[in-house]
Amino acid sequence: MNALAVVLVFGLIVFIHEWGHMMAAKRAGIAVPTFAIGMGPSLFSFWFGETEYHLCAFPIGGFVKISGMVDDGHMPDKADNAQHVDEVPAEPRLKPLPSGKERMLTKDWSDATGWEKASILVAGPLMNILAAMLTIFVMGQIGFQVNDVMINGVEDGMPAQQAGLQAGDIVHSINGSVVENSQQFIHAVQASGGETVSIGIKRHGEDVEISATPRSREGFNEGKLSLGVVLTEVMKSSNIVSLVPARSSGYSAGLRVGDQVVELNGEPVSNGLDVLLAMAPFNDASYEAQDYYGHPLDKEGHPLGEDGERLAVSEAGVLLDKSGKPLVSEVTGEPMQATVFGPMELIVDRDGERIPITLPAATTMVSGGVSFRPDLMRLPFDRALLRSLDEAKYSLLGIIDGMRAIFTKEGSKSVGGPIMIFNLIGQSASSDIYTFLMMFMVININLGVLNLLPFPLLDGGRLVFVALKGIGLRISENSEATVHFVGSLILIGFILYVSFFDVLALIPRSGGG
Template sequence: MVQVLAIVLVFGLLVFIHELGHLLLAKRAGILCREFAIGMGPKLFSFVKGETRYTLRLLPIGGFVRMAGEDPEVIEIHHGQDVGLTFDKDGKVTHIILTNIRNHPEATVVTVKEADLEHQLLIRGIEDGEEVSYPVHPKAVILQHNQETQIAPYDRQFGSKTVGQRAAAIFAGPLANFLLAFVLLTGLGLAYGVPVDKPIIGQTIPDQPAAQAGLKQGDKVLSVAGKPMNTWKDIVQIVSASPGKELTFVIEREGEQFSVPVTPVKEGEIGKIGVYSPTSKSPLGAAKYGAVTTYEFSKLIYQMLGKLFTGQVPVQELSGPVGIFNYTYKAAENGLVVLVQWAAALSVNLGIMNLLPLPALDGGRLVFIGIEALRGRPIDPQKEGMVHFLGFAFLMVLILVVTWNDIQRFF
């Protein structure tokens, strides 16, 4: 049960932070964000705060921020349509009622001749046989079938913003994932200390060879099997290469030197004696550890992508949602430190994958914004939408393929 909860928390956190990055930068640019969703598919739970509906959906395979102007507005007001209007104290329309107008006796009924809710913000029509024109409040809402939808004036739409503002809103999602990895790893460094490459015994594991031989945390290892030890890596290298072989450790403790025989146990193909590396605790060291490890995760993922595209790693080796859930479950079984490290690696992975220049991903959208910046005008929205649709379809097929690979590996 704890492992299942860990999976939910890890994936929820990664998606939440990613979409929060989009949301914050979009709102900062003045874009109307209609929905902030975690998950896909049918809604499980939702609430409205300010201008945005926050939604939890059934399928835990991602999330989205629905910004005004990215998709065509789904509600249209047609010529000749009867609508009910309510006003604020300044005479501006605050509610446009499209259905069940009779249930709103306070509303003024107008037969629409023109409704411009993007640029001029006005409604012209016929009221009691006379032509009227009413200004519309920029935050007016349309009421249809008891559902309220805020209008989106052009200056609140995604497409109205500068290239830089739109690029920032898109890039903010992956950037948030890199920042999350840094924060998680820095937190580990502050809580548990940062590994240091010194020939000193860290924490020992009970009933393992090091503890049984009398080694203690803080012991300085001068030599092993006659070879001088200058770094922690030197100790790991000789112990790993000597499973089942007795090694003589020369130890310095409180100014005294003595020898201790230790026999590494065999785990897989390598030897282990049951000790952790030495650590140090400092805010600066923790921050450096967070930054360096985030960079190392990023480099490793890019190397794997390079091998994938060159055929050195077959597609069959890729893991989809099922495989990642399984690995997260195993990480949770190995304790909080391993789980947090795994979450940080996943967060970096999510950031990098979203930056790939593929349609439907953040990277693909950034490519279109970059092309617009170079040519000085946007690409036809219908053509761009078709490219993203095809890209999304390809991604869905890829997810199905790697999920099938996961199922075959497990069963």
């Protein structure tokens, strides 16, 4: 782990968040006596304007002290706030400034309007979200990752099969328009009006043109036109590993950042697509497994439902419910895939040494915890802006999916804590600039969104109290402080819980490389 990168990145993310709170408070005329990065004893401090800035010993978190605001354990009331208010009960004044400085901001939290308080609370998370958006745009100037749209399965009796489309075909155009993602292809098929469409594909390195006529299917996708193909987006990438989360099966098997996968299941590979095509379906009846998110697989590698019953699978590899209808992801809206691959026999090149590694069963290489260094393509300004918005949307959907997983037995064990975050920052710093910026973006947008949740101590929880007081409810400051204190205990407990699994994941296991 690159310790310096962890300290700098995490410190910058916290600075962005707390700076948003501080600037919004000062704009409202509220004094901000203290701004700190890190926790624990202060290593270094200085005054700038009316605020004392601190760099603290432990680079975990940070805080901004807004005069008169409810803390997580107590309310600094105006009569006995020894740190920030002189002991003058009749007319409290803030902590004296160094000689030669004049105080301009004299309001505190209790003097602010409800709208001012709300703007201060929202400002921190909003700055993180804006920082994520800016990072995505910078990534666009370096180049965005490019995906191939691959046919993952063809349904029996549907137009795609009748026209000769096959699993493994790479779709690059439809009716002469370039296909950059699966949604473009699906939209073009649905907008065809039932007319024959021309599909440009690449098969075994050769360009092929195939014509097919979409048709609707009653009881599926609300009767919309379809060709009967299951698509997957494959990132164009090298065969160099860029990330291996410590919780993943790939890490446990011995894969590390920088490893170059040169062979998979006896087939030579030179890029990410080669890796995908070399993966063999998994049918070892003696092997029990889980996917990366902890969802159970039966002995034949098929996913199980919540009731433990085996889910049916269509000919195209799509999960079916008990009535035979395809299961659709609530997050992506796409059919849920059932194909499981593995175990996978890899040969990796690490500093000139060839090392054999066996990955257990997984739904994809990524679900096994393996990401490859992407190929990048620069986009014009307008397309880069639209792509930035898309990336932000997908990140938000991922957060929603992750929050749902927290409330399941298996999913809660797959949620990463601070140790996991530090591990990923360190890995991304030793990988490539795109992976590093992607990690910076993901952490920023996660911090921004999660802080808006209506949970005690978080900014969203404080917003709830502002709203309740705004509609006339009388809530004492001590009661609010107590709620935040209980919330802090719950959050600390949860962090300790997920950190326990983070530590277990980092402990070398027998058989690992």
